[in-house]
Amino acid sequence: MAAANIGMMDGAYFVGRNEILTWINATLQLNLSRVEEAASGAVQCQMMDMVHPGVVPMHKVNFDARSEYDMIQNYKVLQEVFNKLKIEKHIEVNKLVKGRPLDNLEFLQWLKRYCDSVNGGIMNENYNPVERRCKVGKERNIRVSQKISKSLQANNLGNRSIIDGSKHATVAPNSTLENSSAYILELSEKIKEMKISLESMEKERDFYYEKLRYVEIVCQKPEVVHLPLTKAILKILYSEDEKESPLPEAEEFLNESMVAAEIEAEQSE
Template sequence: MGSRQELLGWVNGLLQTNYNRVEQLGTGAAYCQILDAVYGDVRLERVKFNANQEYEYVENFKVLQNVLAKHRVDKPIDPTRLIKCRFQDNFEFLQWLKRHWEAYSSGAEYDAVGRRNGKPGGPADSARPMSSASSSSAGAYRARPATTARPRPAGVARGAVRPGSHTALPVGSQQQQAQVQDLTRRVADAKVLIQTAEKERDFYFTKLREIEVYLQQAEFEAGSELESMAKHIQTILYSTEEGADDDVDGAQADLRDEQYADQAADHMEQLHVDEEETF
């Protein structure tokens, strides 16, 4: 039911958020507010919209499960899988949640930002404030008084760098380091996209393979509508850019050869049994 881009566009449009990956929904915050858009009675003050730890994700899913239980929605949920922020688990749950919203939402305009009291509803990483420990340490560094210069040890030349000492990087080196960090981040994002695409490919390939095996093993009455439909589906499954006929004929020929080989083996085994009984 819709691609991941369409589902993310729906989530961001409904909740006024900025999610760009399905995996980011594993915090449970967006799921809670989607149910609030349906029922209007979710206690969003208990939802941790800036959650970035798994124990916080669990708290959000407790809120979600309480809402479903309150409205007697019979939908089994496994938070232990969803909070791992894997694509397939959250993609399937988001598909179900979209169908549920379409079936039970009143269609009235939903004030997402107002319902969460202006809290940012997107990924926590995009709006994570500086921690108090970081800010205090930064302030301590700025307020550190200047110290008198220590005498240079004997045998150490002026300008020499001692082991363990830290020196400021030149401007050019800082720019190069920033470029390296940016490229590293891009490579990590590309790896995530590749892994997601591979998961989607394997998911749909498995389904097509199951259909193929079923059609090969099923027995349809010759000339029936089901046989015609099965052949048409096989034509689609085996189609290539060069055409489907040769592939379908080849596949059917291979299947016939296997059937003939099995029949021949059964026949030879029966002859062997008859010979033993004769003698």
């Protein structure tokens, strides 16, 4: 569908977070207060379940997902649904599961636009979101109980062999264990430092990205969008060549526009 490939300049990305939250809460009978609360991907799956009945394997959706691993499983379900429906929309899973407001807001803005485009925006009146979630929860609990039961049975069967085999087990020397512990501790500290550094870089990136979005929004205003300076700025913002700087082209365009404006002014006198 056309909505799958809407550009960043589309009006869908100017829908505010309050409107997005109101839409989600009213449609799915939820009570979200922040867009980050939809970071698990369960909300997105249920929205697709509503507009495309029977396509989403809801028994695989975890509405209680808290860890990144569980959230990623939800997004895998969502990506499979997109593939079935031939929706060419890339899901930035690694960004969404972090719960950053801007990334989640943009994805929900796209989702709203998509849902509005299906069946002319007419919602499925027969869809009961609460009942659907409760049914999914019951099915999930049954599956979890069955898995636990099977695991306990397997453990009980394996206990005797473990006990018997322990008689012949050898214990590593203390020195080896101490060296391994020290190495693991050192690695843990390095990983912790890398995480802190990465989080700092991500915050800085998000900060400047938001600034650029503000500049883009201002440049789109009707009273300034036709100005040469505005067009030069947009040329820089929308440049796709990563190797070459867009500045010379923008400056050349601005100079040509100024010269053309001067000539026009002289001719009108």
